[in-house]
Amino acid sequence: MEKIPLVTLTTDFGANDGYVGSMKGVILNIAPDARLVDITHHIAPQNVHQAAYVLYTAYAFFPPHSVHLVVVDPGVGSARRPIAVRTPAGTFVGPDNGVFSYVMANENEPVEAVVELADPRYRLPQISHTFHGRDVFAPAAAHLATGVSITALGPPARDPVTFPPPRLEIAPDAISGEVLHADHFGNVVTSIGRLVWGGGELLLEPAFQEAGGGERTRFQAGDATIIVGGREIVGVRRTYVEVEPGETLALVGSEGHLEIAVREGSAARRLGLRPGDTVTLRIQ
Amino acid sequence: MEKIPLVTLTTDFGANDGYVGSMKGVILNIAPDARLVDITHHIAPQNVHQAAYVLYTAYAFFPPHSVHLVVVDPGVGSARRPIAVRTPAGTFVGPDNGVFSYVMANENEPVEAVVELADPRYRLPQISHTFHGRDVFAPAAAHLATGVSITALGPPARDPVTFPPPRLEIAPDAISGEVLHADHFGNVVTSIGRLVWGGGELLLEPAFQEAGGGERTRFQAGDATIIVGGREIVGVRRTYVEVEPGETLALVGSEGHLEIAVREGSAARRLGLRPGDTVTLRIQ
Amino acid sequence: MEKIPLVTLTTDFGANDGYVGSMKGVILNIAPDARLVDITHHIAPQNVHQAAYVLYTAYAFFPPHSVHLVVVDPGVGSARRPIAVRTPAGTFVGPDNGVFSYVMANENEPVEAVVELADPRYRLPQISHTFHGRDVFAPAAAHLATGVSITALGPPARDPVTFPPPRLEIAPDAISGEVLHADHFGNVVTSIGRLVWGGGELLLEPAFQEAGGGERTRFQAGDATIIVGGREIVGVRRTYVEVEPGETLALVGSEGHLEIAVREGSAARRLGLRPGDTVTLRIQ
Secondary structure, three states: OOOOOOEEEEEOOOOOOHHHHHHHHHHHHHHOOEEEEEOOOOOOOOOOOHHHHHHHHHHHHHHOOOOOEEOOOOOOOOOOOHHHEEEEEEEEEOOOOOOOOOOOOOOOOOOOEEEEEHHHOOOOOOOOOOOOOHHHHHHHHHHHHOOOOHHHHEEEOOOOOOOOOOOOEEEEEEEEEEEEEEEOOOOOEEEEEEEEOOEEEEOOOOOOOOOOOOOOOEEEEHHHEEEEEEEEEEEEEOHHHHHOOEEEEEEEOOOOEEEEEEEEHHHHHHHHOOOEEEEEEOOO | OOOOOOOEEEEEOOOOOOOHHHHHHHHHHHHHEEEEEEEEEOOOOOOOHHHHHHHHHHHHHHOOOOEEEOOOOOOOOOOEEEEEEEEEEEOOOOOEOOOHHHHHOOOOOOOEEEEEEOOOHHOOOOOOOOOOHHHHHHHHHHHHHHHHHHHHOOEEEEOOOOOOOEEEEEEOOEEEEEEEEOOOOOEEEEEEEEEEEEEEEEEEOOOOOOOOOOEEEEEEEEOHHHHHOOEEEEEEOOOHHOOOOOEEEEEEOOOOOEEEEEEOOOOOHHHOOOOOOEEEEOOO | OOOOOOOEEEEEEOOOOOHHHHHHHHHHOOOOOOEEEEEEEOOOOHHHHHHHHHHHHHHHHHOOOEEEEEOOOOOHHHHHOOEEEEEEEEEEEEEOOOHHHHHHHOOOOOEEEEEEEOHHHOOOOOOOOOOOHHHHHHHHHHHOOOOOOOOHOEEEEEOOOOOOOEOOOOOEEEEEEEEEEEEEOOEEEEEEEEOEEEOHHHEEOOOOOOOOOOOOOOHHHHHHEEEEOOOEOEEEEOOOHHOOOOEEEEEEEOOOOOEEEEEOOHHHHHHHOOOOEEEEEEEE
């Protein structure tokens, strides 16, 4: 059966202007039956790291024939390359600025191709200097979604930009990481993951570390102490309702990362946490 | 003709994270041709009453084969049941926490089935402890949208949680109710409804009251006095433009409820009204 | 091949209520296979000028069979007419309050028909006094999207409301215009456009001026001085990265208009600019 073309969109364009609409119009002109799904348009302006993280939390749940269009592009108009990346989990289109770092760090779904979007047949006839989302990336995504081969879009792009993986240091008695993201609820996601439950134990299977890909650490969830934002939180919980409303807790979040939360409240606000802040999990 | 699967989404997830995208990916993996419609993702965190109200204002306008997925779920991870509800107007999927109270209070479209989402075939293979929207509710909604029978998803769920209907007291010379919702414009919707125009008269047909389902009250719109937020407003209008810009008025809103508004302004702000505040309509 | 019905939506309804969802339900009841694309629901309440501008930036990128539904309707319930407008670029549905001014000012795609939405067959059976978006405009848009002829919806509507085109005065040594819009990034779009690059020169081809439709002005981009918000900015750039982060610049934006920006910052905030403010481009 023919797959229905599916394009997701992740941008920092906000929801007030016509920019996202223009991109969707461009896509539907090329792929009239494409299914369009917004991941978010509320990435903080120019925050490539945040876009990389939010994409990471969502793309794996889409069918592998999906095309994920990401336009967070502070370097628009500079020499930064427009690229497409293919992995077994999906195809990704956007600027070569690190926004696909997490996608490319996934060793279970190794990168199959990275190309530069160079062929003018897969761009709009007129290219503005300031809106490649509409003029370059949206047409490329639409053509890929309709089945155009990634290699038709341009030559291989060597050495795409990637960020260093988020901090994760594993010692016999402690695991150290950093805050990755504070979500809408104020839940704070950290780089300490993936954590997998096995009875009352947690097993750490590093998510992004190429170097430490083989390392594993096992510890009793109830015995761990989390030090973050000047506080100590004892124990890693399974779910919010194990504590009273208003209480601070640590738990394993929906992506398998250690998360700091306040039940029915905001841990980001209470603990004043920001991306990059240190979090340490001390094992007894 | 085969119906196109249609799933609506109502959550408190906001628009900044990958959560809504993940749920849509899950749905499109199961129901690739499903039409997805966002009702809102801006329910105040954990505000089950608000979600119930917003769903009530929208669901009746969708085709009856639609599946309405609601994820406002402060009890995720607790013993609260995941349920599906079927009425002649649609099928509803979400936590058993009262979010379907208005749906189930509609005597014209009585509940046909309520089941607990228990069958693992209609869940993701891995269930997180914190994100049942993605792992339990989205797959159930997708399967229902593709035509799986509600009874296949699990056993009947007895005594689903419902809120008491909003306050509505009818006396010969006055009707008393409460504020239900302040909308984006600052228009304040009350529980005094449904009001139906008949010439210059208004007829009250209680919307949610099982007890008072047969009661009706008839009064002259121009003669009514509305007492709310320490003010008196004389007369119920048909539309905003009957008063000057900036003026406060009472009118019958788009769902047939008594509404307090300021033309081209915010009644919620001017009168400081909040859900639960008392509103009285005095009849001459 | 049959075209897939496509309806875009532009409103001031915000994202918190059930209003947009209701309209989509109404559309999908009439046109079950319609593709729905949100342009924005964050037009400032009752700001018809802003809606007209945002629609202008997006509609031309959609296929010509698209129906563009715009509901920014401060006069709902008054005598203002509900209309549909057809041009070679698309069909437009909304209140007759000027919201289609830019669409109708486009001399390259002259208006083919304007009708009043009068035929009750293309409305909901019950019309509220306050929500014509749901009861009048959404059904009309859905029927038009499925191929109903515009002339079936009602009689010709003479003299639709249009705004005067935005200010644009061309003198031998200066071009004067006004601020049209500040976008999500704080980039400030002006009425000085369209500007087309030819080498280092810019050619002005007035976008909306019926009177001045034939006028053209040519100048060296590097020699121009832009006076706006009490500042002078020298030169018109091609792109943000020609200046350092934090620096103010003038450039040609993605719709071909002169734009004032701060690289990785907000020009709207720094210069305190608002729609209607004067901007002058002095030519050497």
